[in-house]
Amino acid sequence: MIGVDSVSRLNHVRNMPTTRDYLLRHLDAIELQGYNKVADNTFVNIVPMTTGRLVEELPWNEQKSGEPFDPYNFIWKNFSSSGYFTLYAEDDPRLGIFNYIKRGFRVPPADHYYRPFALALEGDNSVWTSDHHCVGDRFETDMILNYTKDLMKLYHRVPYFGFNFLSRLTHDSISNTASADTPYSNMFRDIDNQGLLNNTVLIFFSDHGMRFGEIRETYIGKLEERLPMMFLVFPKWFYKKYPQITQNLKINRNRLTTPFDIYETLKDILYFTGDVKGDVDVEQRGISLFEEIPVSRSCDHAGILPHWCTCMSQQELSNNDQFYNMSVNYLITYINQQFVLNNVTDMCWPLKLGRTKSVHVIQNNDKLLKYKQSLNDVINRTVSFNAKRVLSTYIFQVAVSLMPGSGEFEASVRYDETTGNFTMAGDISRINKYGHDSDCVHGSLLHKLCFCK
Missing domain, CATH: 3.10.450.10 (Nuclear Transport Factor 2; Chain: A,)
Known part of the structure; x- marks a missing residue:
């Protein structure tokens, strides 16, 4: 899972054409064009994606901001308990999903945890260049992606789960998304050429669109804020071996989807059987993308509050x-x-x-x-x-x-x-x-x- 902060689907179309082209034309990615966020910022959209619950359903509130998140059952725990090696990486330690005005984790949440290295870098101003986007002559985004690539090479023959989220480059500037095009397209091309996607599911996503600035004052900006990008890439042999699942994935590209559905899909990947239930309750809040999401689904069915609903x-x-x-x-x-x-x-x-x-x-x-x-x-x-x-x-x-x-x-x-x-x-x-x-x-x-x- 590779996440990029504050990139709407439309901004991805505008500013990351090379990455988009490689995902769709070379990797046969499934792009969810009806993917709608369920809450405002990163934290409250990532929690449903990784737990299947709203923040208040964990339960968690601001009164618990001084308590660590170790007790909660995030999806990487399920993968770890099933024998997967795990990775958790974010770039900007100040804006960490579980650290910004929150306590974070007392025990590292994964086998490979980038945060100690990120904190060490952040504490040394002398190493930063290019408006805090480069460490010396190395692009910070490339450093995180190479860290993930190393994981994929090391554990290529055994199960692994990686969760990455990069904020610094795109969080404050809608135009900076263009600078992300080359590192991400290079990353996907490299892991594809090295055969690292032959046994791996890649999820390339954002949490929401730009939440502030001039574009946020426009009508289209309000829509973009609610409609982040979401791509899923499966091995090409998977599409052939499981035609019913493939058909459902393609149908769901144009259905209303949310972070709750990503969580259900992650569970289906972990406990994969290859079966399709075929009878989905439209009022079920989270629906695996392996199942056909009903065309009659509404924001109310999907757990989207009215002010986030773009229907x-x-x-x-x-x-x-x-x-x-x-x-x-x-x-x-x-x-x-x-x-x-x-x-x-x-x-x-x-x-x-x-x-x-x-x-x-x-x-x-x-x-x-x-x-x-x-x-x-x-x-x-x-x-x-x-x-x-x-x-x-x-x-x-x-x-x-x-x-x-x-x-x-x-x-x-x-x-x-x-x-x-x-x-x-x-x-x-x-x-x-x-x-x-x-x-x-x-x-x-x-x-x-x-x-x-």
Whole structure:
């Protein structure tokens, strides 16, 4: 498991193209595009990933900040008790998941524990260069990844479990993610070329997107904060040997997933049987990715509080809503513009509204749009809201019947509150037959739009 702090899926697309390309094209990685965090910061998202519980369910609260985490059953303990050699490594000891305003571990949590070395480095300012990102001429990120690579080489023929989390490079700067592209892509290429992934599952992930800064004030920034990257890489022979599991993994790429699901998947990897249950309860909070996650799963089912939920709500507008007519009028104007652009106004009648069947608005829930900040820097389950929500983009699904010809159309149009402009948000669907009504024109778009004169 290799984690990178504060990298949303979209920021990974923007700033780590080489790593992304190697994961998807060469390693056949499974990318979870619907992966949603369940709480605010690193600690409260890693705990569900490694214990299957929310922080308060451990139970743990700030009153226990002076107590070590040794008594809690993290997943690496399960691997260790099953005979696996273990590694735990974080770069910045000040921001350690279990050390920031917390006690950490009294006994090293793994056979190989990077923290003593990290503390020694941190205590010697003379060794740091390049804005505290390099030790002498060595990139700190490379040092951690090489430490992990050494583990993989040493224990290649016996079971091992490694948990790495790197914060310093990406925690404070969204643009620094670009600097992470080369070390991670090199790491994955090296372990692949050396055959170290032939018997290993690689999980490359983040805890959340950027939680502060200018991007955090935007609508897309609010979404990115909640949608971190998540990749799983299995040996290529695994995909062939277990086709049902592989099919489920591919289906789950576009389903709503959370850190709770990663925990259940880790358990299935540890206690692997190759079997698929096939009957999953949609209300089960954590579901292994080896099972097909129900398409009907909601944030409530998955244990995601409303203010972290990025799922869209849909509501039918009444005919006296201002956007009801505005969205319909825009669609009709757009359709008629196609006749002008394609020089067929002498062949096709201009279309007019016959009947509006329905207009639905699809938008993020109001709590997400008004979310301001967490009041507590550790638990972060108590939130405050702005009085005024952030400006958003709305999608209107419009269904109309147009004259002449009684053509029935469905389309999605987008309204941007910032600019006050409409645009199309996809193709136009013709949902009744047009027969020979458009024989005078050519092309799939005009065929479904035109009613010949």
